[in-house]
Amino acid sequence: MILTKISLLNFRNYKKIDLKLSKGVNIFVGNNAQGKTNILESIYLLALTKSHRLGIENTLIKIGEEKAKIKGTVKDDKIFRDLEVQLEKQQKKVLVNRTEIRRIADYITNLNVIIFTPDDLNIIKDSPQIRRNLLNIEMSQLSRSYIQLYNEYSKILKNRNEYLKRMYINHLSDEKYLHILDEKLIERAIRIYQCRRSFLDRINQKIGAIYQNITGVSGLSIHYEPNIELSTFTSEEITKKMQFKLSTNFDRELSQGTTLYGPHRDDFSFYLDDENMRFYASQGQQRLAIICFKLAEIEIFKEDTDTMPILLLDDIFSEIDRKKKNKLLKYIENDIQTIITTTDLKDIQKSVLQNAKIFDVRGGFVTERVD
Numbered sequence: 001m002i003l004t005k006i007s008l009l010n011f012r013n014y015k016k017i018d019l020k021l022s023k024g025v026n027i028f029v030g031n032n033a034q035g036k037t038n039i040l041e042s043i044y045l046l047a048l049t050k051s052h053r054l055g056i057e058n059t060l061i062k063i064g065e066e067k068a069k070i071k072g073t074v075k076d077d078k079i080f081r082d083l084e085v086q087l088e089k090q091q092k093k094v095l096v097n098r099t100e101i102r103r104i105a106d107y108i109t110n111l112n113v114i115i116f117t118p119d120d121l122n123i124i125k126d127s128p129q130i131r132r133n134l135l136n137i138e139m140s141q142l143s144r145s146y147i148q149l150y151n152e153y154s155k156i157l158k159n160r161n162e163y164l165k166r167m168y169i170n171h172l173s174d175e176k177y178l179h180i181l182d183e184k185l186i187e188r189a190i191r192i193y194q195c196r197r198s199f200l201d202r203i204n205q206k207i208g209a210i211y212q213n214i215t216g217v218s219g220l221s222i223h224y225e226p227n228i229e230l231s232t233f234t235s236e237e238i239t240k241k242m243q244f245k246l247s248t249n250f251d252r253e254l255s256q257g258t259t260l261y262g263p264h265r266d267d268f269s270f271y272l273d274d275e276n277m278r279f280y281a282s283q284g285q286q287r288l289a290i291i292c293f294k295l296a297e298i299e300i301f302k303e304d305t306d307t308m309p310i311l312l313l314d315d316i317f318s319e320i321d322r323k324k325k326n327k328l329l330k331y332i333e334n335d336i337q338t339i340i341t342t343t344d345l346k347d348i349q350k351s352v353l354q355n356a357k358i359f360d361v362r363g364g365f366v367t368e369r370v371d
Contacts, residue, residue, distance in 0.1 A: 022357035030361035036341035112309035128267035165257035206296035
């Protein structure tokens, strides 16, 4: 999968730019606050219809403008697709080959991306919601059926929470509708639990070897932590455990107006040997663990889709020592389109620079270097 070109109109600090990208390595170099990350953000948004930076949706349109557009052409094998995301103050449209796609779930997977940013440390250090978001995003890119499944689960969950609140406020005693919602919720929870366990099992098959290759240290693994205790992940076990949790915690859920058990409260942790890296690892170890998680994802993308995602690297080389950097770079030299931002080309290996397309970024303008 290759993004051959991208065009921005009134996006962030860009009035209008049109860029042709190399199928190999593309490097955007410039000082901080010039707009380098905005380029990566636009590609991520073109793929997933939202920014990788949380809570900033209302700042994507250039100040003083009413609309923004991101357009790109994707080459997948021998097929070309024109993608477009249109942003307005209160709405968003997505198009494939100039035809509007009504459901976001039907749009995602047209362009697959894996992104590395300095904020990735939050994946290990912050709340479970950050890690759940990561799971949902990456699994949705691999499977449209997963995002449809999770959207269905979320709608049922919302209805169940609203009904719990109504029951509590209005002193309703009829639980028949609640039981119907429980049945629908559990039906989808089963598949979500099983999909997530399968995905993380596959990550574990790869992540330890990748981490050892880069760092020389063995023992990195991922521990899946659903908030109901599961051992076999069979449909029968999940059904039984979910029914038990929902019934025995009914009074608590009623008083709080929320569903306390299910995959919407899942978590997972990074472990080095038997130690949780959230508490017992340096920032450097945590950063490399997350990088290895995403490198493992790339291998899964290749296995499942027979194509590589696009790799977005936002100023991460300055944070890694030379030896580990060189080992990491070997992973991005293998037929994968890579887009890098950096403040200094000295952070990047000469062998990579020799074959890269380099763009200078300054104050909302992008200029391609010509040898």
